[in-house]
Amino acid sequence: MADNYLERKMEEHRSGGAAPRRKKSLVAGKRSGELTVKFPPRRVLVTGGANGIGRAVVEAFRKADCTVDFIDIDRKAGQLTAQQTGARFIPADLADAEQLEQALDLVLKSRGDIDVVVSNAGIAEFRPLVDLDTAAFDHLQHVNLRPAIIIARRLALHRQAVTNPWGGRVILISSSRHLQSESGTEAYSASKGALASLTHALMMSLAPYGITVNSISPGWIETDPEAHHTPEDRSQHPSGRVGVPDDIARAALFLALPDNNFINGADIVIDGGMTHRMIYV
Numbered sequence: 001m002a003d004n005y006l007e008r009k010m011e012e013h014r015s016g017g018a019a020p021r022r023k024k025s026l027v028a029g030k031r032s033g034e035l036t037v038k039f040p041p042r043r044v045l046v047t048g049g050a051n052g053i054g055r056a057v058v059e060a061f062r063k064a065d066c067t068v069d070f071i072d073i074d075r076k077a078g079q080l081t082a083q084q085t086g087a088r089f090i091p092a093d094l095a096d097a098e099q100l101e102q103a104l105d106l107v108l109k110s111r112g113d114i115d116v117v118v119s120n121a122g123i124a125e126f127r128p129l130v131d132l133d134t135a136a137f138d139h140l141q142h143v144n145l146r147p148a149i150i151i152a153r154r155l156a157l158h159r160q161a162v163t164n165p166w167g168g169r170v171i172l173i174s175s176s177r178h179l180q181s182e183s184g185t186e187a188y189s190a191s192k193g194a195l196a197s198l199t200h201a202l203m204m205s206l207a208p209y210g211i212t213v214n215s216i217s218p219g220w221i222e223t224d225p226e227a228h229h230t231p232e233d234r235s236q237h238p239s240g241r242v243g244v245p246d247d248i249a250r251a252a253l254f255l256a257l258p259d260n261n262f263i264n265g266a267d268i269v270i271d272g273g274m275t276h277r278m279i280y281v
Contacts, residue, residue: 046070048121050077052223056245144191167210203265219271238273
């Protein structure tokens with residue numbers, strides 16, 4: 001049936017017999033291509049929300065009328081982001097499990113539950129393999145990887161006692177470096193690869209609570225608004241540009257939309273096409 005439908009449509013196209021497409025009407029005051037997303041009341045938790053991608057995620061969910069808490073170690077940037085977005089800043093060192101648990105206590109007691117988690121916090125420390133000691137490797141895992149497990153476990157424990165008819169969303173921020181690497185990136189790539197694998201493991205464990213789990217793997221995302229890129233920087237991307245934090249924030253919003261619960265266990269690569277570009281030197 002599908003094949004016949006496509007054949008009919010192709011014939012219509014060739015003969016010029018297809019009905020002309022009507023222009024889509026726009027909501028008053030909206031420009032073509034502009035999208036405004038409004039959620040039902042949702043309680044959102046973002047880790048690493050003071051800067052970069054995390055800040056863009058905080059801003060996006062606040063613009064969608066969500067209640068947002070974010071955890072970050074950067075007090076100065078965190079306070080500024082809170083003032084400018086209306087989100088609540090909770091200062092904590094995510095590498096310290098006790099501090100993270102205390103922050104989760106605060107969120108759950110004050111909000112009652114968490115509907116959307118965006119586990120974004122991460123550090124990138126690259127060094128030659130011969131200079132990578134176990135302390136540096138462990139620290140990076142404690143910041144990039146372990147918080148996702150701590151938060152997911154705490155959410156599961158909470159949901160054993162509290163029913164949330166909507167379920168919820170957990171979104172992990174991985175990296176395209178779990179698919180391709182350069183030398184000296186072992187600790188970072190290991191943490192991001194673990195997050196990508198953790199995505200489908202947590203999907204199964206959180207499924208009984210109606211919570212979907214997906215990951216986003218950014219490529220080159222420029223977080224410095226004053227950075228200048230060469231023509232080569234842009235042209236090497238099939239999309240013709242370097243990414244920006246809003247590219248990731250929009251994907252997080254999309255995954256959190258109420259009707260998108262059939263996207264589950266997926267890793268979405270957002271890198272301007274670089275991962276699939278074949279390059280020989």
